[in-house]
Amino acid sequence: MVELSATTTAITTNVDSLWLMVAAAMVLIMTPGLAFFYGGMVKAKSVISMMMMSFGAIGLIGVLWIIFGYGMSFGGGKDWLIKGWLLNPFHDLFLTNEINAPKGTVSAIGNQWMNLNFNGLAFSGFQAVFAVITVALISGAIADRAKFGAWMVFAGVWATLVYFPVASWVFNFTVGPKGLTDGGWSVFSLGVNDFAGGTAVHINAGAAGLALALVLGKRVGFKKGLAAPHNVPLTLIGAALLWFGWFGFNAGSETHADGISALAWINTFVAPAAGILGWLIVEKIKDGKPTSIGAASGAVAGLVAITPACNILTPGWAIVLGVLVGAVCAISIELKYKLGFDDSLDVVGIHLIGGLIGTLYIGIFGAGIGLIDSGSFKQLGAQAVGGFGVAVYSFVLAYAIGWVIQHTMGFRITTEDEVAGVDTIVHGEEAYEIDAPVTA
Numbered sequence: 001m002v003e004l005s006a007t008t009t010a011i012t013t014n015v016d017s018l019w020l021m022v023a024a025a026m027v028l029i030m031t032p033g034l035a036f037f038y039g040g041m042v043k044a045k046s047v048i049s050m051m052m053m054s055f056g057a058i059g060l061i062g063v064l065w066i067i068f069g070y071g072m073s074f075g076g077g078k079d080w081l082i083k084g085w086l087l088n089p090f091h092d093l094f095l096t097n098e099i100n101a102p103k104g105t106v107s108a109i110g111n112q113w114m115n116l117n118f119n120g121l122a123f124s125g126f127q128a129v130f131a132v133i134t135v136a137l138i139s140g141a142i143a144d145r146a147k148f149g150a151w152m153v154f155a156g157v158w159a160t161l162v163y164f165p166v167a168s169w170v171f172n173f174t175v176g177p178k179g180l181t182d183g184g185w186s187v188f189s190l191g192v193n194d195f196a197g198g199t200a201v202h203i204n205a206g207a208a209g210l211a212l213a214l215v216l217g218k219r220v221g222f223k224k225g226l227a228a229p230h231n232v233p234l235t236l237i238g239a240a241l242l243w244f245g246w247f248g249f250n251a252g253s254e255t256h257a258d259g260i261s262a263l264a265w266i267n268t269f270v271a272p273a274a275g276i277l278g279w280l281i282v283e284k285i286k287d288g289k290p291t292s293i294g295a296a297s298g299a300v301a302g303l304v305a306i307t308p309a310c311n312i313l314t315p316g317w318a319i320v321l322g323v324l325v326g327a328v329c330a331i332s333i334e335l336k337y338k339l340g341f342d343d344s345l346d347v348v349g350i351h352l353i354g355g356l357i358g359t360l361y362i363g364i365f366g367a368g369i370g371l372i373d374s375g376s377f378k379q380l381g382a383q384a385v386g387g388f389g390v391a392v393y394s395f396v397l398a399y400a401i402g403w404v405i406q407h408t409m410g411f412r413i414t415t416e417d418e419v420a421g422v423d424t425i426v427h428g429e430e431a432y433e434i435d436a437p438v439t440a
Contacts, residue, residue, distance in 0.1 A: 016256050017119040020126045023252025026245045027129040031058055031136050033241025037296070038140045038345055040234030043227050045421030046144045047234075047431040053139035056152050061135050061159050065128040068093060072164035073127065074172050087168050089160075095124055118255055126252060127171065133249075134201045135159055138398075140345035141209030142216050144227070145418050148426050150411040157401050158208060162394050163200075169390075170200040182255075191379070192386035193366060195264065196253040198308025198359045199390040206352025207391040208398035209343060215402035216412045218342040220419060224334075232292055239296035243272060246303045250310045264310035268303065271310075271322035275302020278326025286330075297333075298326040301350050305358030312366040321365070325357045352391065359387040 035054035039047045061069070068089040075091035092098065098120035135155045139146075170192070172184035186192050186199070194200065219226065229235055250268045254261035279298025280290040305325035306318055313321065333349035336342065343349065363380025364371045370379055405411045417425040424430060 017122040019257045019261075020118055020122040020252060020255060023248035024122070024126040024129050026248025027126070027133065027252065028058075028245070030133050030242050030245035030249065031055075031129070033238045033245060034133065034136050035238070036234050037238025037242060037300070038143065040231040040236075040238060041229040041293070041345055042143045043421070044230040044432060045423050045430070047230065047423065048427050048429050049146075049148065049422035050139070050143050052148060052427060053146070053151050054136040056148065057136040057139070057155055058132050060152055060156055061132045062128060064156060064159060065124075065131050066095060069131060069159065069164050070095060070098075070124045070127065072160070073131075073167040074124070075168075086165050087172075089164075095121065098124055123255065126255075127167070130171075130197060130201060130249075131159060131163055131167065134163055134197075134205050137202070137205035137347060137351055138208045138212065141213045141343045141347040143344035144219050144422060145216055145344075145412050146422075147409075147411060147413055150405050150409055153409070154212070154401055154405055154411070158398055161401070162208065162397050163204065166200050166204055166390055166393070170194050170197070186386050186389075190386055191382040192359075193312055193362045193369065193379070193383065194308040194359065194386065195311040196250045196307045198304075198355045199386050202304045202307060202351040202355030203359065203387055203391050204394045206348050206350075206355055207394040209347035210341065210352060211395045211398035212402045212411075213336075213341050213343045213348070215399060215406055216342075218340075219344065220415055222342045224337050229293055236292060236296055239299055243299060243303065246272075246307075250307060254311070260311050266315055267306050267310040267313055267318040270315050271306035271318045271325075272299040272302030274319045274322025275299055275305070275326035278302075278323040278328075279330045280326075281323075282327045282330035294330065297346070297350060298330065301325045301329040301354045304351055304354035305361065308355070308359050309362045309366065312362055312369065314367060317365045317367075321358065321361050324361075325354050328357060329354050356387050356391070359383050 031054050035051040038054070039051045042050045071092035072087050072089045075087040075089075081088050135158065138155075138158075139151065142151075169184045169186040171187075173182060187194060192199065247265055247268050251261040251265040254264060276295045276298040279294045279301065283290045283294045302322040302325060305321050306313075309318070309321065329346075329350050332353045333346045335349065336346075341348075360380065360383050362370060363377070363383040366379060367373060371377060402411060413422060413425065421430075
């Protein structure tokens with residue numbers, strides 16, 4: 001019986017670790033997908049710059065995560081530099097604890113060896129690609145006008161001061177009187193339901209995008225219809241890759257192949273499908289024509305909103321959420337023209353607004369915890385505090401970091417360079433050499 005139990009545990013550990021590694025690979029492909037999604041929507045002479053900001057995030061954040069980011073986010077509930085806010089970045093340098101975990105255990109957290117039914121290295125890899133995509137999302141707010149070097153400096157500092165701490169608030173493992181709990185103080189002490197990163201990823205990135213849009217200012221000639229998407233098929237390919245990877249993003253966050261991950265998968269399918277419908281309905285009413293860019297944007301809005309809620313909504317309520325967020329985001333992206341901030345690719349309108357809608361929606365329609373089932377506003381209050389708290393924290397620090405960079409090394413390219421084209425000025429490349437001379 002003991003041998004059978006040990007064998008069963010080993011099989012479960014291997015299956016869950018395999019699922020985490022597969023899910024991580026799916027999430028990793030989201031960042032190149034984002035590069036395509038964003039790249040198709042900018043000017044033809046800015047597409048390389050736009051895509052490079054995503055690939056730059058993969059390079060920089062991937063390395064920082066392995067060196068100290070994982071330790072800052074998952075360094076253990078007792079190894080604080082500033083209690084409740086900042087974990088010790090030196091706790092798990094280069095994933096040393098995960099590599100040296102004693103035989104028979106699979107993860108080292110909080111200076112304790114624990115059996116979590118999945119391998120610690122697999123989990124660290126899964127969380128690494130979350131950090132990468134979160135940083136890359138911000139870049140859409142400053143398309144067509146940012147220096148690549150300044151962007152890389154911002155990405156590294158923001159990840160260190162904002163994303164890594166916020167990830168620990170939401171995703172970290174906590175050891176308490178009831179044993180091991182999956183989630184940091186924001187989830188278990190505050191009571192926020194954020195299954196896969198509505199706060200830590202989307203609200204976080206959306207608020208930072210708003211801050212940078214304000215720091216860098218408007219593009220030359222900013223107005224509605226300034227620049228039509230230069231390559232619609234590229235954007236649709238990007239949306240498809242994002243949707244595919246998002247199944248790993250949401251279902252993988254369960255860390256087990258079980259009923260909850262299956263529910264997350266179904267909701268990750270149906271909410272963005274409904275988001276397409278919601279967005280296209282608004283476009284048809286408002287502009288008379290449904291567009292392919294609108295369909296892609298509606299799908300992404302649905303994906304954003306379902307991220308925190310995919311474990312706690314029935315598919316029926318996920319459909320309602322998708323239609324709602326698709327419609328609201330289709331309207332909210334117009335606010336930048338009325339309020340006067342240049343969020344180039346609608347990071348605020350889709351990720352900040354969509355993330356807040358999905359986070360708050362749980363407080364009303366979450367199974368067993370929302371207002372409809374419980375008759376209490378308690379969960380809604382917790383969701384609001386968690387969502388708006390992360391938004392304020394991210395905005396303030398992103399604005400400060402961006403402001404310092406702008407007033408030292410310079411964040412925005414010159415007006416002349418912007419008109420000439422970011423790609424040739426910053427990277428010395430052109431995306432399309434259609435008119436290049438033929439050489440023998």
